[in-house]
Amino acid sequence: MTDPHEIQPTQDASPPQWPSTVPGLAYGGDYNPEQWPESTRLEDVELMGVAGVNLVSVGIFSWAMLEPREGEFEWDWLDQTMDRLHGAGVRAALATATASPPPWLTHRHPEILPETADGVTLWPGARQAYSVSSPIFREYALRMTRAIAQRYAKHPALALWHVDNELGCHNAHDYSDDAAEAFRSWLETRYGSVEELNRAWGTAFWSQRYSSFAEVLPPRTAPMFVNPTQQLDFHRYSSDELLDYFREMKAILREVTPTVPVTTNFMCTTRSKNMDYYSWAGEMDVIATDHYTVADDAHRHIELAFSADLTRGVAGGRPWMLMEHSTSGVNWQLRNHTKAPAEMMRDSLAHVARGADAVMFFQWRQSQTGAEKYHSAMVPHAGTASDVWNTTVSLGEALQRLAPVKGTRVEAEVALVFDYEAWWGAELDSHPINDLSYPEEMLHWYRGLWESGVSVDVVHPSADLSRYRAIVVPTLYLVTDAHAANIAAAAAQGASVLITYFSGIVDEHDAVRLGGYPGAFRELLGIRTEEFWPLQAQEQLRLQDGTRAELWSEKIHLHDGAGAAARAVRRFESLNLTEDSDADPAAPAPTVAPTGEFPLAGWPAVTRRETGQGAAWYAGTRPDHEGVRALLAELLIEAGVAPVHEDAPEGVDVIRRSAGTGREAESFLFALNHTGKDARLRVRGVDLLTGKKTRGRLTVPAGGVAVVHEA
Template sequence: MSPTKTSVAELSGNGQLVYGCDYNPEQWDPAVWQEDVRLMKEAGVNLVAVNIFGWAELEPSPGTYSFERLDQVLDLLHANGIGANLGTGTSSTPAWLTTLHPEILPESAAGVRAWPGGRQAWCPSSPRYREYALRLVDEVARRYGTHPGVRLWHVSNELGCHNALCYCDVSAAAFRTWLTARYGTLDALNSAWGTAFWSQRYSAWEQILPPRITVSTNNPTQLLDFHRFSSDELLGYYQAEADVLGKHSSIPVTTNFMVAAHIRNQDYWAWAPHMDIIANDHYLDHRLEDPTVELAFAADATRGLAQGQPWLLMEHSTSAVNWQPRNIAKAPGQMLRNSLTHLARGADGLCFFQWRASVQGSEKFHSAMLPHAGTDSRVWREVKELGHILEKLAGVAGTTVKAEAALVFSWEAWWAYDQESHPSSDVRYMDQVHSLYKALWENGITVDIVAPGSDLSGYKLALVPGLYLVREQESAALADFVGSGGHAVVTYFSGIVDENDTVLTGGYPGAFRDLLGVRSEEFLPMPPGQLLPLDTGATAALWAEALRLEGAEAKASFIEGHLTGTPAVTRNRYGAGNAWYIGTVLDPQALRDVVAGAAAEAGVAVQVTAAGLEVIARSDAEHTYTFLINHSDDEHKYPAPGYELIAGEEVSTAVVIPAGTVRVVRSFSSAPPTTGRISGLKDDESD
């Protein structure tokens, strides 16, 4: 995997941090545009995404193009020093296209054809859609490929947000082509899919369909491969657009990922090498127990996709979104905290959806930089404040985050883990990921998110939540890491199947059994609400195993019922390192304690601040920038001598972080940068 190929800071026009937004001028009379640009300059905006949903505007009828309004917008932005993140306009089809060719509309697993009228109403495998879309891309690239105001190409938009999985006959044919390339022969496919079960054996490629709705459960490997195919199909579409752009332009190309708790259909480890810049969209998800921690995870995961290099936050919100059951407005100061959390964790650019709040359409109640209330509003004042703060933080651009711990994350494992007919529907992949990440977050441990099989030699601690599906070389990489002196924490339902979703026999946890020094004969899920006590005083829930020690030592065991004496948490000496296994769902404090113990053994600092104070550092050879994000309602102090950039003051010993605010301290990098969150000073200590 190659790192980001183009500096994000270059997109600002002056090598500093990017501050930007989506702009939809087609929704407004041209008389509004001048005012928009004036206010953009007032706020400090330097990059604007345009033409994201512009197809019907640019091509009002087949083969008839109208670029005059987009010409005016790009020229106006450029004349005012604002660069363009130029969309290809292909994310949503115009009405004339779906009327002429309804066969491009996607089809559900139940065989129901979607109607036009929303967005992304197209099948990723449709050759007819590609024909029309790539023709538009060619026209846009020819016209603007050398425009001085265009700094970035934006392919489509949030690819796969709504149409990632299409089950139509065209997709079925494409799926068979993909399977032929993957397996070569029907015998190999039948073996991989286990088609001896339920008389599913195929004797001709034409018999194979997407995993449409059946009267029972589907073949698990067929489902897994369909996810792989669908991710590859959309990636292939991205590459097709990028190839057209490359014929007419040398401007960097990307698209906006959706690394978030509720989006799972693209394997971004496979996508990342094809991006000139890694970009992500992220919105607080109030359906989660702790959306702030999930935001931090998403930012760290995006940095992982960028191989540790700076990345671009292409969309987030100033306040409420429009698509959750309850669209919670952000409290005063929350937008700043959210934004600077992304910045602290590796973003070199912060952009919002959108510039001016829409007054019509599905997103009219989505917040914006310029809200319905106009400039006499808290949101607008906070937007201007953030712009001014980013000017003060210009030196952060190009710095990176250093971590001693790595968390292994897999979209493939997610697809396989959350399928039907598993031991318990109450345990889900992302629940494991978020629980373990939160334990790291609360222990003040900065972590990189890495793909299975990654080189772990630069880390001291590796954490492996719920890696249900694992390849031999991926489990070997973890074993080599531990054997060479590294330390690992593996959680339950890991190492169970290979890449074909075939169970690894001989006892669970299969691929990790020797590394962990344990063997489980049977899974023992529990109903929600049932708690089992452990001999450490902790409690366990939802999951247990008939686990026995084969070299490991028990660190916690059950003390009730037929599980009495059964290990729940173990540690095994393997080579020069230690490997921990968590074979149940621990209560949050117990999980924090296990992670803290493993980290301490690994030599990773475990340093906890007052509740609600998040600390993360970015650095280069000259400076360290320590971000202090106070999510609490209390004032805190933190020992960080240097120069505080937001308030603009020297700090001799400790910086004061008022409730709900952020402080950033610049210091020299002669000493190692602070990792994670360390203990602050008592309130009676002064600087």
């Protein structure tokens, strides 16, 4: 089977990879004039000029307004909007309007509605009330797409096509009869025969053998655990089915407007696992994503950095678009966080630092009615007499000053390997640990890298790893032979590779690799794990070097592999009981179990083996935060990776974007101060945000940002 991550896009034309009519960095947000009277629409265009807006997304949820009755189109309001935007020098990312079907369509054809695994119909009244597998829905959606494309193909405001919106955000997994039929077709294409499907799914277990594809269903609710490979393939099918829907829409847009770039807004975050965006990337003319921070995350700025680095990884290093984020609070969390002006500015420029050439928000004007009326916007309920509006204007001015950054790239010497299929596999049920969170594992190691001050590319295991000095591979539970070989080759070529526990365990069919764990990486690492030893919530390990670990341990045997023997870098010492958060603070401290009572005392916890020109490390446990920092420090020193800026204080994020070589080289140093104190850096150049020369010393205010065009 072909690796979908290596598929090249099929295009009849070569449109630009950026909305070419948008000058400088793009700035704006979702614009929904259909929600407002004429007087407000006129004010909107005037205020966009004040804020420096040059790109807005239009028409995302406008199907019912554009086609209020089947076959009857009302274009006047959108015609007028497009004309006004053009007159104001603002370009449009025009949507296909298909993100939510109109009530007349779902009333006439309720069979297009999606269903849950329990057979519950997801009814209209919100958004995305459609089954992407429904032929009837597709017919209507494609017709709407063609109508909009033909109407605005030659409009001078049109700069970019925005297909649907956040595809699969609420309806990625549909278990309806239409989805069942599409799933069976997908499986037949993937496996070719039902015999091959039976082999891949291991249907000899629990009498699940199929005699024809017609007998196969989506993994609907069952009396016990559903076949894990069936679940895994349903994840793959669901991602592919949504991508197929995108391709059909794109084909129409390409036919009508062959030189206008096409995108859709991804959700490259630690909270969106339904689409394999690496496999989607080749179909996008430009990568766009949405990102929102989580209020109760004390390290939300680090999660933001990870998500931005992930987006850049999906984009293959090319500049990308931040299509949505928030000016302040959102409406969908338990307790929503209000951003201070400095945080809004810092969040926005943190994305730019990591490769975004567009900063956009949901939405331009805060809604007065509807489910998202308490979601912040560029023009808030309070109007222009507000901190949010003032920061909106200030951010527009800052982005205009940062125009020279456009098109430059972030260069990293460290890779963090991330795979959606490994995510799907690692979080299947009936595992040794059933509360493992793949995103938490990624962030656990990413935070250590972030605090080390190094730049990180978050890449797929099929990526070219030869250019990285250090590679961290957290919990790559599911891995193909080819991807495992790619990681091993990087180590042989000179990289220091760190692989963490529960990696290499199964192949692409979720079949365990026999002979001892970690399966696919056993020879590379020079180890063989006999048995997993998961820890209970209140248990913590002490390692012999004084560091601590949690969650996981395993019985590791050292062996020679195909080259030098592996050695233990850290060993288990004892098992401790951690404090119960509900315990009486006056109670005695928890006791430490005697070393003799912990069967793995003295066994390897972290190993290292030289291979080729590099080294392969293995963490057979989950070091705590300080343990991660210490381990990564050793890895980075060995790999010869230095921080982007050697004297950056703790909590000051420093990233460099650059372009060109030799005399033509340019570099821009971003410094984002996430602390409450002013920070000082040695750097020479001009701070683009203030216009001042640094003269070798730069002060970044508490909570502030500086961007130095380095001399």
